[in-house]
Structure formats: C-alpha cells, structure tokens
Amino acid sequence: MNKACDVVVVGGGVAGTHTAMSVARFSGGRLSVTLIDRNPSSEFGKKTKTGWSCGDAVSRKSMDFACDNIGISYGYPEIEHQVEGVLVYSPDHESRVLFDGDGYILNRRVWAMRQLEYLVKMGVEVLHRVDVHSVLVEDGFVAGVSGKNLATGEDVKIRAKVVVDASGSASKLRSNLPIKSNIEREIDKENDVIGTGRYIVEFERGEEDETWFDPRYCIIHLDQVLAPGGYSWVFPKGENKANIGLGILKRLLHKRNAKLGINENIQDLIEKYLGMNRVVRNPRPSTSPLDENNIFNIWQVPVRRQNDCLVANGFAIVGDAAWMPRPIDAGGIGPALEASVILGRCIVEALEAGDVSEAGLWKYNVEYVRRRGYQMASFEVLRRYLQGLSNERISFGMKYFLSQEDVESIKRREHPRFPLLTSLKRYLLDSELRRRVREDPGLAKGLRIAAEKSRRLIRLYSEYPENPASFTKWHRRFLAELRDAYKRLSPQEF
Numbered sequence: 001m002n003k004a005c006d007v008v009v010v011g012g013g014v015a016g017t018h019t020a021m022s023v024a025r026f027s028g029g030r031l032s033v034t035l036i037d038r039n040p041s042s043e044f045g046k047k048t049k050t051g052w053s054c055g056d057a058v059s060r061k062s063m064d065f066a067c068d069n070i071g072i073s074y075g076y077p078e079i080e081h082q083v084e085g086v087l088v089y090s091p092d093h094e095s096r097v098l099f100d101g102d103g104y105i106l107n108r109r110v111w112a113m114r115q116l117e118y119l120v121k122m123g124v125e126v127l128h129r130v131d132v133h134s135v136l137v138e139d140g141f142v143a144g145v146s147g148k149n150l151a152t153g154e155d156v157k158i159r160a161k162v163v164v165d166a167s168g169s170a171s172k173l174r175s176n177l178p179i180k181s182n183i184e185r186e187i188d189k190e191n192d193v194i195g196t197g198r199y200i201v202e203f204e205r206g207e208e209d210e211t212w213f214d215p216r217y218c219i220i221h222l223d224q225v226l227a228p229g230g231y232s233w234v235f236p237k238g239e240n241k242a243n244i245g246l247g248i249l250k251r252l253l254h255k256r257n258a259k260l261g262i263n264e265n266i267q268d269l270i271e272k273y274l275g276m277n278r279v280v281r282n283p284r285p286s287t288s289p290l291d292e293n294n295i296f297n298i299w300q301v302p303v304r305r306q307n308d309c310l311v312a313n314g315f316a317i318v319g320d321a322a323w324m325p326r327p328i329d330a331g332g333i334g335p336a337l338e339a340s341v342i343l344g345r346c347i348v349e350a351l352e353a354g355d356v357s358e359a360g361l362w363k364y365n366v367e368y369v370r371r372r373g374y375q376m377a378s379f380e381v382l383r384r385y386l387q388g389l390s391n392e393r394i395s396f397g398m399k400y401f402l403s404q405e406d407v408e409s410i411k412r413r414e415h416p417r418f419p420l421l422t423s424l425k426r427y428l429l430d431s432e433l434r435r436r437v438r439e440d441p442g443l444a445k446g447l448r449i450a451a452e453k454s455r456r457l458i459r460l461y462s463e464y465p466e467n468p469a470s471f472t473k474w475h476r477r478f479l480a481e482l483r484d485a486y487k488r489l490s491p492q493e494f
C-alpha cells in the first residue's frame with residue numbers, strides 16, 4: 001500500500017485517538033488524517049497481547065477538557081463507575097491524603113471502541129493490523145511512515161506532512177528517530193520505568209474497612225516491602241468489582257528480594273496483595289463480557305517528566321511515547337488527553353501556516369508545559385526521593401510533616417511545599433514540630449530540599465523557551481538543576 005495524507009498518527013491508544021480527533025475537529029475536517037494501529041479492529045487500542053493494561057482511573061477534569069474541546073462525550077459503559085477522588089494511605093494506614101477530586105473508572109476495552117466510532121464519524125481513516133516500524137525521511141524532515149500489514153504481509157508506506165508518534169511506552173519511532181532533533185531518544189530504564197500489573201476481579205464483601213476498599217474512592221497504598229519503589233491500588237468498579245494491582249521499580253524489587261532471601265515477581269506480589277485485603281473476599285476474574293481478554297496483564301509505565309522536547313521537523317510525540325504519565329502516581333490518561341487536544345490544535349495551525357518544522361510545531365511544547373508539564377520534574381524529584389525511604393519514614397513524614405496546605409496543593413495536583421519544614425517562623429513557634437524534626441532530621445532536610453528544588457524547577461519551566469533557538473541554553477540550566485537535586489537527594493536506605 002502506498003498513499004499520502006496530511007497527518008498520520010501511529011497508535012490507537014488514548015493519546016493517538018484523541019490527537020487524531022483533535023486535528024479533525026480543529027481543521028473542520030479540511031485535513032486528511034490517517035490513524036494506524038497494529039491490532040485488529042475488534043481489539044482496537046490494545047496495549048499488549050494480554051489486554052488494555054491500566055488501572056482505568058482518570059480525573060473528571062481531564063476528561064471534560066478533552067470532551068469539551070473536541071466536542072465528544074462519554075458515558076456508561078465506557079465509564080464504568082464514578083469516584084470522588086484518590087486516597088493515598090501511608091504504609092501504617094494511619095495517614096491519608098485525598099487528591100484529584102471527582103473521577104471516572106473506565107472500561108478501557110469499551111472506551112477504545114467508542115473512540116473508534118468517533119474517529120470514523122469525524123472522517124479519520126483508520127488502518128488496523130498495521131505495525132509501523134520506521135519513519136520516512138526527506139531533507140531532514142519526517143515525511144511519513146513505513147510498516148507491515150500483519151494480516152497480509154503487505155508493505156505499507158504512507159507519506160504525510162506531520163507524523164505523530166502515539167505508539168506508547170515501547171515506541172520504536174522515538175528511539176530510532178533518524179533526523180537531528182532535541183527529542184531525547186531513551187529513558188533511564190533503571191530509575192524511570194515502573195513495572196506494573198493488575199487484575200479485574202469480582203468479589204464478596206468481607207470485613208468493613210474503608211482503608212482497603214471504598215466504592216467512593218480510588219485507594220492507593222504506599223508500602224515499600226509489598227511494592228518497592230511504587231505503590232499498590234484498589235480502584236472500585238462497583239460495589240463488588242475492582243481493578244487491583246501494583247507497580248514496582250525493578251531495581252528496588254531485586255534489592256528487596258535479596259534482603260529477604262526470596263524471589264518474588266510482580267504477579268506474586270499482586271496475589272499477596274489480593275490475599276491481604278480484608279474487604280475483598282474470594283476474588284475471582286470478572287465474568288463480564290466487557291472484560292473479555294482483559295483480566296490480568298503486566299506492562300510498563302514511564303514515570304519521569306515528559307520528554308524535554310516533544311517535536312521535530314514534521315514529527316511530534318504524545319502520551320506514553322513522550323513519557324507523559326505523572327511521575328508520582330503514573331497517571332497517564334489525563335496528561336495524554338490534555339496533550340492530545342493541544343497537539344491537534346498546534347498541528348492544524350502549523351499546517352495552515354505552511355510550517356511543520358520543529359519551530360512551526362514548537363507551540364505544542366510551550367502550551368503543554370504551561371498546562372501540565374511544568375509540574376512534572378518536581379514530581380520526578382519527589383518520587384525518586386520517596387522511593388529511597390523506608391515504610392517507617394514515609395508513615396512518620398505523612399503524619400508529622402505534611403500540613404493541610406500541602407494536602408490542598410496535592411489536591412490541586414501541585415507539588416507539596418512542606419511549609420512546616422520550610423518556614424523558620426513556624427518551626428520556632430511549634431515545639432512539637434521541633435521535637436519531630438529532631439527525631440528524624442535527615443527526613444526533614446530531604447523534604448525541605450525537595451520543596452526548594454520543586455520551586456526552582458517550576459520557575460525554570462516558566463522560562464521554557466518560546467522557540468527552539470533558545471532550547472539548548474535553557475536545557476543545560478534545567479538539567480544542571482535536576483542533577484543537583486539527585487546528588488542532594490540520593491536514595492538512602494533501599
């Protein structure tokens with residue numbers, strides 16, 4: 001197959017579908033858009049062979065942003081359940097923080113089908129069962145894609161003015177990008193990729209204990225022994241149904257296994273977590289036809305800040321391919337939805353202006369950083385610091401050093417500023433706080449540094465360059481700040 005269009009989007013996940021819809025919407029249907037996904041149409045948007053691997057939670061705010069801008073709406077059954085927020089519990093279950101506000105628990109399999117319906121309705125051409133292996137290049141610009149039809153073995157070549165890589169965290173296109181570009185090709189797999197897995201289960205209700213299951217809230221448990229470097233979750237899909245899983249940093253799991261003299265993998269840990277839950281009795285795979293081929297799966301999530309540059313000549317990255325999930329909780333659906341809307345609009349503007357160079361597409365970088373991206377490096381620093389703490393210190397910190405103001409910041413999806421530790425006046429006036437700081441001065445200092453670094457990184461993002469010419473200079477300062485943060489907050493006891 002040989003054809004040409006204005007925009008080609010690779011990947012039929014949440015990022016690819018909404019970018020394609022956004023281009024269609026903002027161009028009023030004037031641009032030709034082709035979306036390519038490697039799955040058959042009946043399994044559209046499937047991440048891995050074993051399913052639509054996800055915790056399925058998204059905030060209402062992000063969903064509304066995408067729906068309002070693109071002019072679409074979602075309802076039951078793709079939205080399976082509604083929640084009032086996400087509750088994060090300390091390892092001892094004694095402290096909790098509520099964040100993110102109202103949200104939805106999706107059925108990703110059904111949601112993908114709804115997205116496909118919208119794509120077709122909006123005039124986007126969808127090619128199923130095509131695996132894209134590389135980009136076409138012309139005069140230093142990406143000029144299309146090459147792939148293979150997995151059903152027929154036929155070679156597929158599609159020329160396009162802009163190529164969007166929305167092919168997820170294992171993107172080949174980004175890592176093999178053959179043109180000169182500011183896009184980083186590889187992620188630090190040791191430190192910035194979380195291995196995750198989850199079950200969709202039905203169960204009977206055992207004991208009443210809201211710290212283990214509450215149909216009104218998504219629950220996250222921090223526990224460095226059960227989920228080293230990550231966390232575990234129980235996201236309700238009804239009164240007797242939930243998405244239950246966990247994520248770990250492989251390096252820390254190996255360390256923890258060696259320390260305990262055992263050899264547990266992610267699946268072992270999930271089974272253990274299921275067994276610990278006092279409310280979830282007799283968990284078994286969901287029998288709903290809506291969950292067919294989507295019961296258990298394991299996959300990876302990038303948890304660093306988004307790629308420091310998201311565009312190149314004729315090329316853009318979005319979603320997991322651009323490392324967009326929020327570093328602290330691996331929530332990637334919201335960032336992908338918001339970035340997709342922005343990217344679609346910027347592509348239309350660039351094509352209308354006749355400039356799809358890195359400079360012509362640069363506005364996407366600036367707008368994404370202003371809307372969501374500006375927080376991500378500070379969350380990356382906080383996440384790396386917390387990963388190095390023991391359960392006892394996390395429980396202690398959440399109990400004594402997290403103020404109401406911090407909780408409010410977290411609710412607004414912002415980095416906590418730890419005013420109890422950063423305000424000298426408060427410190428001097430509060431004898432109980434001084435006693436706690438003396439109990440663990442290292443923790444107090446670490447959180448203080450994380451707060452200070454957060455402010456500096458957010459300030460640097462506010463100076464994100466308006467054009468590529470100033471990028472290198474800005475990037476150098478930004479990386480120096482990050483490196484200094486890692487030096488001063490190096491992992492401790494894990």
Ligand SMILES: Cc1cc2nc3c(=O)[nH]c(=O)nc-3n(C[C@H](O)[C@H](O)[C@H](O)COP(=O)(O)OP(=O)(O)OC[C@H]3O[C@@H](n4cnc5c(N)ncnc54)[C@H](O)[C@@H]3O)c2cc1C
Pocket residue numbers: 010011012013014015016036037038039044045046047048053054055056057058130131132133166167168169172196197198245298299300301318319320321325330331332333334336
């Ligand atoms: C276990 C787990 C739990 C999670 N929980 C949550 C959560 O609760 N909330 C949240 O917000 N986020 C969560 N995330 C993250 C979230 O799922 C992702 O951030 C989001 O789905 C990314 O969407 P995407 O479109 O960028 O990529 P993907 O969903 O990976 O989609 C990529 C698509 O491209 C296709 N593709 C890949 N390569 C090619 C190719 N070469 N050619 C053609 N097609 C290709 C794939 O088959 C797929 O259809 C979780 C992730 C995991 C793994």
